[in-house]
Amino acid sequence: MDGKAAPRATGPTQTRLERGRGALGPALELVHTGRAPTRAVLTAELGVTRATAGAVAAELAALGLIRVDARPAAAAGTHGRPSHRLDVAEQGPVALAAQVHADGYRAALVGLGGRIVATSPGCDIIDPDPAQVLGAVVAAGARLLRETGRRCIGAGLAVPSSVAEPEGTALNALHVAWPVGAPVREIFARQVRAAGLGGPAFAGNDVNLAALAEHRHGAGRGARDLLCVATGHRGVGGALVLDGRLHTGSSGLALEVGHLTVNPEGRPCHCGSRGCLDVEADPLALLTAAGREPGPEPSLLDQARALLRAEYAQPRVRAAAGELIDRLGLGLAGLVNILNPDRIILGGLHRELLAADPERLRAVVAERSLWSRNSGGVPIMPCTLDHNSLVGAAELAWQPVLDDPLTALAPPTD
Known part of the structure; x- marks a missing residue:
């Protein structure tokens, strides 16, 4: 299709649409998150008739939100007419x-x-x-x-x-x-x-917001109770998706994981405590532990990433990374004990630490977590979206x- 809006539905199609108007939002979300790649899947997921699903898809196309391919190619070895393919509109809002x-x-x-x-x-x-x-x-x-x-x-x-x-x-x-x-x-x-x-x-x-994006479009897709922990340019943050919805607490302040104490004798934290994850497992902590003086540019995150990627074989860099992995693992284990997530995803520098020594991080979490010892471990995965x-x-x-x-x-x- 050329990106132009489809004609609005009329006649019998319009009647079906009126019956299915309440399905427009759920249908759009299914296409948006990739869970309804075809009209047949959309019909099944919504629990409506094929005609109603067709009317809903046509209305979403008329709004310029999705694209309906009425003539998709059949996969090799399949029989019958393939279902209409659904995708988001390439030139949409x-x-x-x-x-x-x-x-x-x-x-x-x-x-x-x-x-x-x-x-x-x-x-x-x-x-x-x-x-x-x-x-x-x-x-x-x-x-x-x-x-x-x-x-x-x-x-x-x-x-x-x-x-x-x-x-x-x-x-x-x-x-x-x-x-x-x-x-x-x-x-x-x-x-x-x-x-x-x-x-x-x-x-x-x-x-x-990174956790929300990963749950809908990235490494968290399909998880019911998703824990996300990440360090970006400074500090450490956490987020939790419970039963498919972002959990922010009673006033938006839930999951301040950066202020979990993981080293009681550690660095002073901005919050007034000492040894918080926020200052024990962020890019500045890695550079400091590796004996590197942070430069004014590029960003601290990019400096820490470059150090891991280019110089991980050096003993002091490897030891510094191991120190951060152990601190991060302690924090994750405590969160697993409290929250019992079915998946953990790591972003920012933590994604790089996981790639550097995945077995060490998983071993620390398993050793310190009751649920991991009894269930074989919580999957720990890297975030997959750029700019999540x-x-x-x-x-x-x-x-x-x-x-x-x-x-x-x-x-x-x-």
Whole structure:
């Protein structure tokens, strides 16, 4: 198809659509997450008739959200007419995704299916005034929208801080030197409106959003209770998906795993304690343990990655990596004992540590975890999505569309 919207359904098809209108959101989510690659699968997953599933798919195509291939090629050795294939529309609307971290910020346009359509060049300067940073990242996103000509359905922001709900305030953005309690969602929404972009604006913790993206589109797909632990540019974060939904606690502050004590005699932590995972297993901790003086560029994360990839064979680097793996394993084991997840995924530098010595990390977790000893171990896997926090930020903006496509995409009224 050429990306143009299909004709809207009429007649008997319209009648079937009225009966299946409540299925539009669930159907879109199934296509969005790759769980309904064909109309036959969509019919079975929704529990509706084939005609109703066809009407629902046609309406989603008319909205410019999905693409229906009515003439797919049959696989070799199969019999009968193949089912219509379903996919997200290649030229459909997008969400503006923004991420701020200790070493800069980036904007991207993300379509359905978690597909990154365009990204802005990363910036490595962070102003202590959140309004300056968020204004700059929204401006970068607005340029991408002008260049691509895409429709924007909303905007999402990932920040390296817990985001308190319902206020949308960043309570501990320590590594970007923002004031405690900065109203990041309000500032971001104001900048989005000032740029003339469509749709609502959202904000969330970067690791929470990474976990959401991985659960829908990456290494966490299919897990029921998913634990994600990651270290990006500074610090360590965690997130939990329970029964398919992101768990944020009563006020958005759940899973502050960075402040688990894993070395009582360890480094002082920003929180006032000592030996927290936040300072014992992040990129700065690796560089320090390996005897390397961090440089001003590239980012600390990139410096730590390069060290592991290029110099892991050196005894001091290997010993430093082993030290971090052991600290990380202690933290993961404690979380396994409390949360009993069915899968653990690791992001940022932790993904590199897992690749460097997977058996050591799994052995530490198994030795210290009651459930791992009794059940053979929890699968520990690397995150698979590039820019997963950006994709997760976009998921926040896409959620109203997934909930109710017709209402979310309706033209604004005066």
